[in-house]
Structures are given as structure tokens and as C-alpha cells.
Amino acid sequence: MKLLKILALSALSLGAVAPAMAQDTFVSIGSNPVGNAAYQWAAGIADLINRNVDGVQMTAEGTKGYVANVRLMLDSQIEAGFSNSKLAYEAYLGEGDYADVEPGQILSWMSIAPIVQHVVVMEDSDIMDLSDLAGRRVGIGQPGGTSMLDAEILLEAIGLTPGEDFTDFRVNLGQMETMLSDGQIDAFMWNGSIPLPPIIKLTSQNDIRILPIPTDVSDAIRAQYPAYSEGDLPANTYEDQPDAVPSYRLGNVLLIRADVDEEIVYQATKTVMENLDHMATVHPAWGRVSADSILGGFNAPLHPGALRYYREAGVPGIEEFVTRTAN
Template sequence: MKLGLRAAVFAAALSCSSAVHANDYLSIGSCPVTCTAYTWSAGIADVINRNVDGVEATAEETKGYVANIALMQNGELEASMATSLSAYEAWAGTGNYAGTEPGKILSWMSIAPVAMHIITVEGSGVSSVADLKGKRIGMGQPGGVSMLDADVLMTKVAGEDFEPFRVRLGDMVDMLSDGNIDAALWNGSFPLAPVIKLAATRDLKLIPVDDAFFADLQAAYPPYFRLSIPDDTYEGVAGDVPTYGLANGLVISADVPEDRVYAMTKAVFENLDALAGVHPAFGKMSKETVLDGFGSPLHPGALRYYREIGVPGIEEFVTRTGG
């Protein structure tokens, strides 16, 4: 299946691979071409094409992660970038995907974590998660996964007792700086460039998430996992800031044959050094991180390879996810 737009990155390598007369297509949904997930998808497609006979992989430009899941459910993509919460809800047919057919989309590999940033400035009146209740909150733009995570957080904290502003991160940062909102929520890989900009002009605060709140949140949304934004990631924010996040990674259709997924997974893991030259996130990816954040079952082909290389906790993961 093809959406029509081939990956611009690695175009020469991909055209060479077509000479192999591949008979299986693998379209990998990503996001607009300027975003990181497109670069990741293009790098992975290139590695697959160079190392797996009989597959022609392409990175497809899409509107983003929410659109990717819908395209997979409609059979227009075989794989896509997604957050692990979206992957879990799509597999289970719950949450934002209630009413859709469950079990069609399986976990594949975690690439990098995204961390929930609860962003504010001195004088906002927000010093804890509980303080978000009744405040003016930047939530992220409609259609973005960060807005969905913000909705989960604010529903837990405040029900409907807050004023939402559903705009992009850059606009939220400007509104914070101007005093037009009290806090902003964004689930993303750190450091976030707009937040670096804010810290250069205002006294930035990142609000920590305590253990009790996180435990309650994770009980309802299993893919969330504990992590911290490290000390001095942002100017003026000293010490690690405890928060939570999701995996930013790949999901794959249950319809893709097991042997194909096994071969593709093996190709990616045996070429992580080369992929690190495409994007540094691959340099931090390993068998210790590949399951991070996933709450839905692995594709059998990926599971076979992860067992083969001895991914830590793989049997516990299988028991926990039921697959």
C-alpha cells in the first residue's frame, strides 16, 4: 500500500533497492517531512531495504501519529510511528479508539521516550500538579497526541474545572511568557526548543509529579512509565524533575507475516550504529530499552527475535500483555 509520497531522505538508496524486485511493500507512517519521526522512518526503511530480501519499505509523510493509527486500521499502512498509549488503546479498542476492531495493531519497537512537561513560570500560582485545577492551561493542538495526554492529565487533576487553550507548543510558550495562561502541558522528547527559549527570558518552573499521583494514573493507563527530566536540561531548573512519559516508537499490523517481521527487526538491531548517524536517538536504543512503555502485545516476529537476543524482562512482558 502506498500513500504516494516516498521518503526524500535516502532516495538514492531506496531506488537502488527497487531493483531487487521486492514483492512485499511496507509503508511506514511518520509525520510531516520536517519532523523527527519522518527521519526515523526513512532511516529504518533504508536499513530494511538494504538487508531484507523481498521487502520494499518506504517512509510515508502523514499528518501525524493520530492519523497513522487510523490509516493502519483502514489497511493503508503496514507500520507506523506512534506513542505507546495510542498503540495500547488501538490494540484494545478503548479510549480514543473505542468502537474500533481490537487486536489489529501490535507493538514492534520503542525508539525513544517522551516526557510529560508541566511548564510554568514564577508567579503563576502553580507549584504542584494539584494547583492546575481552576487554571488556564495550554493543552497542545487538536489532532496531536500531546493534547490527548494533556486531556488525560487534566481529567485526573481537575475534571472540567480548568480553562483549556488548544494550541501549538510555540504558541503556548508565548502565552506563558505574556501571562495569558498559567501552565502548559506537552509530552515530548527533551530538551524542547521552545522551552529552552522560554527559560532564556523568564524564570522557568517544571512541576514534579509525585509517586501517589503517578501510581493512580498508571493504574488507569498502563503504558505510562516513570522517568525524570535530568538536572540542568533547562536553564534555571536544578535537579532531576520526576515526571512520566510514553515510548515513541513503531507499531505494526498483525497481518504482516511473522518471518518478515523477524527479519526486519533483526536488520534494525544489527544496524543501530549506522542508524545513530541518521539520528542520535538510535544510539541510545538497545535491548534494554526496546520494550519501554509498551502495554500491548508484541508482533510474534518481533517477539521471536527479542527472545533470541535475550531482551531483559521479555517473559514478564509477555505475561503482562497477554501475548
């Protein structure tokens, strides 16, 4: 017993003077349902950071989407997340749907390629324009995702009310792709980063059409919601789509909590920006990311760690951005 007591005391003594083992900092990135573009991005970033930045363990989190990500960040459930420029600015200010939260908790990090509004039908469908959606079965995205809110804004602009003028299905993009292919719905709407993997899958097995969104409709939406911007779906985004399709866009952004360590954000930003060629192999949207585009769509200030790297890298317009978002 005496020997055991001495050993125990010795262990306690050694523990008291031994240096604490360094622990990794865990950072979760909220994305959208597994298999969609933002999840691929988050997984690609996490893998890149984990292989190149010491002391950080980053993970991609499958979530219900961009709306859910902002709430998860505000609730300290995740440290970073993909969203859109409209939600990002409201969350930073504590306005709109976020009037119940303290401002300044969520900051800008990286801007990715903008998201583009899609309205998809089968090639042989008799739905030729948006007005033909009346009386049909239409997928509009899952609750908690920004695409569902975008669909509701588009539907309001064309005078259609879900549940009254047509039957709405509130499910994710992967489910809508399967349902359209199987004839369970007649059309679906999704606002996402191109090209969308489920639509690529759909075109590999079916002939589809993407409906044009008339200019007067997109102009009305942009007048009411300035966060949206002009921009068509480019030609050849998908198989058998030789022409550009009239549409509109929304800034697609990666956000991060203000309380994440500055050095971690600096090193993560540096690693991603200096490996954009690799990120383009993760998803084609990253092939359009550059120092010239990384601030696009943001109206909220940058995290200090990201700002430090962008200044070092000489990102065009960085000081003008700082002045604008400070005001």
C-alpha cells in the same frame, strides 16, 4: 499493417512468458507533525531501511500524532506507526476507543525511550505550580495526538476543566513553543520523548521553567491508568535545568500491522537493532534503546518477524514476554 500486427503479437507473446519484474513493498511509518521527535525517528528508520534492505521502500509520514496513527493503521492507510502503550493495548484488544474494530490487527514492534510529561512556563512567569494554571492561557496539544489526551488526564487530576477554568489552545508542540515565546500563551503541556527539539529551541532563546508534578497527582493518575509509570524528567535534560523535575511517564512504542510480510519485518528489525549507534545520531532517545529495553511498555504480542529476530538475538526475557502477552 501485417508487420505491425506480427510485432504486436510477438510483444504479447514475450510478455506472457517473461518473468514479472520484482516490485518494492511500500511501508509507511506514521509519526507526528514534521519536526517533532517521532517524525525524526520515522525518517531515520526509513532512511536506514531503504539503504540496507532490498525490496522495501519505507517512508516517514507526518501525522497529527499517536492517536491518529492507530486509526490510520486500522484503516490501512499506513503500515506502522508510533503510539503509546495504553493505546496500543486497547487497539490490539479492540477495546475502549477501538471497540468498533476487529482485534489483533495491530502488533508490537519496538519500544523506544518512554515519554515524559512536561508543563512549561517562562522563567519570569508567576505560575509556580499546577494550580496557578487556573485562569490562564494554556496549550494542551493538537487533536489527534496522544499528548492532548495526556494533558486532559493531568488536568482532570488537578481539578481543572478546559474552557471553564482556563483558556485552552489545542495546537501542536511547534506552535505552542512559538506562542509561549511570543507571549500568546502562559504555559503548555506536552508528553513526549526527551529531549524535545522544540523545547531545546525554546531554551536557546528564552529562559524557561518546567513545573513539578506532585507525587500525589502522579500517583492518582497511575492508580486510574496503570499504563503510566513512575519517572522524573532527568536533570540536565534541557539547558539551565540542573535538577530532576518530578513527573511521570508512558511507554513509547512503534507498532505495525499484523498483515505486513514477516520477512520484511524481520529484516527491518534486524537492521535497526544492529545500527542503534546510527539511530542515536538521528535522535538522542535511541541512545537509550537496547536489547534490554526493546520490549519495555508492551502488553500486546509481537509481530512474528520481530519475534523471530528477538529470539535469534537472545533478547532478555523474550520467552517470558511471549507467554505473558499470549495470555
